[in-house]
Amino acid sequence: MDIFRALKTYYWQDKGFLWGSVAGLAIATALGLVYPLLLKSLIDDMILPGKYSGVLGLSLSAVGIIFVKAGFQYVHGFSGGRLGNKLAYRLRNACYEKLQKLSFSYYDTAKTGDLMSRLTADIEGIRQFIGFGFAQLLNTGFLLVFGFTMMFFIDWKITLMTFAILPVLGFVAIRFEQNIHPVFRSIRSAVGRLTVRVQENITGVRTVKSFAREPFEINKFVKENVDYRDNHLQLAGVWAKYFPMIEFIANISVAALLLVGGWRVIDGSLSLGDLVALSGMLGLIVAPLWTLGFQINAYTQSKASGERLLELLNQPVAVKNTPNSLVLDDEAVKGHLRYEDVSFRYTNRDDLPSALLGFNLDAPAGSMIGLLGGTGSGKTTAIGLLFRAYDVGEGSITLDGVDVRNIEIETLRREIAIVFQESFLFSTTIKENISYGRPDATTEEIEEAARLAQADGFIRELPLGYDTIVGERGMGLSGGQKQRIAIARALLSKPKILILDDATSALDMETEHEIQLAIRKVMSGRTVFVIAHRISTLRRANEILVLDRGHTIQRGTHDKLVRQPGLYRETYRIQYADRPEELNERLEPSDGSSERLVSG
Numbered sequence: 001m002d003i004f005r006a007l008k009t010y011y012w013q014d015k016g017f018l019w020g021s022v023a024g025l026a027i028a029t030a031l032g033l034v035y036p037l038l039l040k041s042l043i044d045d046m047i048l049p050g051k052y053s054g055v056l057g058l059s060l061s062a063v064g065i066i067f068v069k070a071g072f073q074y075v076h077g078f079s080g081g082r083l084g085n086k087l088a089y090r091l092r093n094a095c096y097e098k099l100q101k102l103s104f105s106y107y108d109t110a111k112t113g114d115l116m117s118r119l120t121a122d123i124e125g126i127r128q129f130i131g132f133g134f135a136q137l138l139n140t141g142f143l144l145v146f147g148f149t150m151m152f153f154i155d156w157k158i159t160l161m162t163f164a165i166l167p168v169l170g171f172v173a174i175r176f177e178q179n180i181h182p183v184f185r186s187i188r189s190a191v192g193r194l195t196v197r198v199q200e201n202i203t204g205v206r207t208v209k210s211f212a213r214e215p216f217e218i219n220k221f222v223k224e225n226v227d228y229r230d231n232h233l234q235l236a237g238v239w240a241k242y243f244p245m246i247e248f249i250a251n252i253s254v255a256a257l258l259l260v261g262g263w264r265v266i267d268g269s270l271s272l273g274d275l276v277a278l279s280g281m282l283g284l285i286v287a288p289l290w291t292l293g294f295q296i297n298a299y300t301q302s303k304a305s306g307e308r309l310l311e312l313l314n315q316p317v318a319v320k321n322t323p324n325s326l327v328l329d330d331e332a333v334k335g336h337l338r339y340e341d342v343s344f345r346y347t348n349r350d351d352l353p354s355a356l357l358g359f360n361l362d363a364p365a366g367s368m369i370g371l372l373g374g375t376g377s378g379k380t381t382a383i384g385l386l387f388r389a390y391d392v393g394e395g396s397i398t399l400d401g402v403d404v405r406n407i408e409i410e411t412l413r414r415e416i417a418i419v420f421q422e423s424f425l426f427s428t429t430i431k432e433n434i435s436y437g438r439p440d441a442t443t444e445e446i447e448e449a450a451r452l453a454q455a456d457g458f459i460r461e462l463p464l465g466y467d468t469i470v471g472e473r474g475m476g477l478s479g480g481q482k483q484r485i486a487i488a489r490a491l492l493s494k495p496k497i498l499i500l501d502d503a504t505s506a507l508d509m510e511t512e513h514e515i516q517l518a519i520r521k522v523m524s525g526r527t528v529f530v531i532a533h534r535i536s537t538l539r540r541a542n543e544i545l546v547l548d549r550g551h552t553i554q555r556g557t558h559d560k561l562v563r564q565p566g567l568y569r570e571t572y573r574i575q576y577a578d579r580p581e582e583l584n585e586r587l588e589p590s591d592g593s594s595e596r597l598v599s600g
């Protein structure tokens with residue numbers, strides 16, 4: 001019950017509905033138990049003595065009871081529905097909000113399918129149990145207590161006899177639950193695997209098709225589908241075995257009642273009406289006992305779902321604001337950045353060495369910083385620490401002299417715009433994609449940003465122009481088109497710091513050059529970070545840092561670096577091998593003697 005206590009904040013404000021659902025069902029149940037008493041009265045007081053005058057009154061009472069019972073059943077259904085749905089609504093919102101708050105580190109290991117199922121199937125489980133299952137479980141208890149008390153007052157000996165069968169029935173019902181629970185669990189994980197298969201296949205459809213791996217994918221799906229089908233067959237097997245067994249045991253008590261009750265009526269120690277009433281009540285008690293296994297199952301399932309939801313809701317947020325976080329004043333921010341001896345290691349990858357080691361950088365407002373290095377050398381890590389995707393391990397990063405860890409995350413990130421290599425577009429209009437960071441932007445501003453990002457031309461050629469809806473993650477657009485929309489989105493937010501993380505890799509040199517000119521214009525006086533593998537993208541930077549496995553191995557301007565032996569010059573050599581004039585001109589040493597750079 002601890003799980004449900006922990007979830008109390010999501011349903012306790014509706015406790016009126018909870019009580020309404022429980023009380024509605026309990027009263028309707030108690031009223032149901034009155035029917036056998038009416039039958040008893042009909043037989044013993046009217047039919048047998050031949051007093052027919054009371055029959056009409058009795059049937060009118062039955063109608064009245066039906067009416068009132070229906071009213072209480074409505075109260076149960078209405079309250080349970082309200083309670084469950086309001087709870088599910090709050091839980092869904094809370095989980096979604098939590099997902100928005102969780103830091104990047106959480107998503108490094110989170111699985112999309114698993115999170116989706118928490119927000120759907122697990123919440124549904126809780127909704128059903130809190131709304132209805134809980135009241136039904138209590139109701140089974142009420143039935144046992146009310147029913148046996150009434151039976152006891154009619155004839156305690158017969159009642160005790162029928163009572164003897166209950167532990168057996170309870171035992172079988174619990175065995176049933178124990179057998180069916182793992183099957184339900186396997187079904188749920190089989191559904192999860194099946195969903196992940198479909199999701200991955202649709203997402204990676206281009207890769208699948210380009211490698212002609214459709215048969216392989218179909219086989220994988222069929223395997224999961226077989227698993228799913230087999231689980232359902234196993235479920236059907238458990239049902240088929242236990243249902244007749246439960247019915248058989250329950251009917252033994254009915255048979256025993258008929259046998260002993262019959263004798264007793266014949267020898268005159270029990271009235272016929274009492275026998276009919278006892279049999280009616282026994283039937284009412286036994287019916288929900290059949291479903292006891294299900295009710296317990298619903299309880300354990302929703303407990304497991306509750307655990308999974310609480311695990312998400314109680315997930316610590318790795319990067320968060322401190323109580324005294326500084327709220328940045330947009331007007332006052334200049335954009336002067338300093339990294340001082342910054343080192344960082346990803347906590348989820350203790351097996352790996354630090355991703356960044358002793359990183360130092362001074363980037364005054366208005367400067368352009370270039371980062372170059374092989375894959376995995378720490379470039380993205382260096383900028384991730386700046387916008388607090390992760391907090392630095394050692395050292396510090398300051399913005400205008402304030403440690404970024406002391407700046408309110410939201411205002412810090414509002415000053416920074418990042419364009420990643422893989423541009424993510426939402427499945428909405430191009431216009432809304434560009435204005436994502438500034439929903440208040442005017443059409444003119446959106447179009448101006450698109451012009452600067454060299455995107456306006458191709459957008460206008462689309463049939464619906466800026467109102468064209470792009471497919472999921474930008475499907476239907478080329479890589480370079482997506483990158484240009486992402487650049488327009490970043491430029492529109494007029495950030496103090498712009499980060500281009502390999503953001504122009506899909507563009508041709510000419511378009512990239514045009515965009516660079518535009519960025520220089522828009523970002524004049526602001527700070528720009530450019531991560532790139534192309535020298536042409538970096539060469540105008542005020543300072544270029546060359547990284548290798550987290551270490552800064554070279555730094556300086558393009559002119560300085562092309563003269564130094566090292567990775568930068570090697571990269572330059574490879575990229576400009578087909579333009580030796582430019583290469584020689586660049587690499588000519590200061591003493592005027594020409595250096596031979598390209599062999600062969």
Ligand SMILES: Nc1ncnc2c1ncn2[C@@H]1O[C@H](COP(=O)(O)OP(=O)(O)OP(=O)(O)O)[C@@H](O)[C@H]1O
Pocket residue numbers: 108346348349352355373374375376377378379380381382
């Ligand atoms: N989220 C993460 N969790 C664990 N390790 C990570 C994570 N992101 C990066 N790494 C590791 O940190 C190191 C630096 O990665 P980083 O992404 O900073 O490199 P990069 O220079 O930007 O590479 P690329 O040019 O390929 O984008 C690599 O060894 C990488 O495997």
